[in-house]
Amino acid sequence: MRLTVIEGERAVRLLLVEDDRELAHALADALDRRGFSSDLAHGFDDAEQMLRCAQYAALILDLGLPDGDGIALIRLLRGRKDPLPIIVATARDSIGERITGLDAGADDYLVKPFDVDELAARLGAVLRRQGSFMGARLELANLALDTQSGDLFVDGAHVLLSSRERQLIELLLRRAGHVVSKQLAEDQLFGMTEPVGSNAVEVYVHRLRRKLQATSAAVRIEAIRGVGYLIRRAQ
Numbered sequence: 001m002r003l004t005v006i007e008g009e010r011a012v013r014l015l016l017v018e019d020d021r022e023l024a025h026a027l028a029d030a031l032d033r034r035g036f037s038s039d040l041a042h043g044f045d046d047a048e049q050m051l052r053c054a055q056y057a058a059l060i061l062d063l064g065l066p067d068g069d070g071i072a073l074i075r076l077l078r079g080r081k082d083p084l085p086i087i088v089a090t091a092r093d094s095i096g097e098r099i100t101g102l103d104a105g106a107d108d109y110l111v112k113p114f115d116v117d118e119l120a121a122r123l124g125a126v127l128r129r130q131g132s133f134m135g136a137r138l139e140l141a142n143l144a145l146d147t148q149s150g151d152l153f154v155d156g157a158h159v160l161l162s163s164r165e166r167q168l169i170e171l172l173l174r175r176a177g178h179v180v181s182k183q184l185a186e187d188q189l190f191g192m193t194e195p196v197g198s199n200a201v202e203v204y205v206h207r208l209r210r211k212l213q214a215t216s217a218a219v220r221i222e223a224i225r226g227v228g229y230l231i232r233r234a235q
């Protein structure tokens, strides 16, 4: 099954700092499938240079780097008041090390090995919190979502949504043309801790489809069996 039809998509650009090249590439591929495009840096100096040259939506940072410590990079960024969202992804798993990372200014802390869906969900949360996804307006065909206010428009007409319907359409639009896994949708809609019924996401997909069908929305929400959902332009 091929799932790579993209149209009008604006990927979120990340800097992924990881000296284990194999892991870095695997992670970048997995994130790419979730709508995040990554630049790779394999050391402290590379990362610092890339951060000077390019704008990123977020930084995913390994701490043990061959030419420096990731914590120092966090301190450097925060020292110059850079608000870039930072998620630490490291093998350092003690409470003390977590506290050090968060105290230095990381927004979140993941211990290896971690699940890519969890990283993607945390990225989404951090980016939403900081309002720093690329652009506050997400558009696909005649649909436009103002991510600040949460207002959805079809051909300029407002569509009233519940808060979970809004979260769902935002998640789908951010990865327009890419499959959003059911697991990720559950995490984003219901949080990591709340127990979720097995068809909870389906219920919201169904409601959202109904609302969109009642408008002239030129998009389709497709279910990919056993995988998840994707939104695309209607043909």
Ligand code: CA
Pocket: 018, 019, 020, 062, 063, 064, 065
């Ligand atoms: Ca490392």
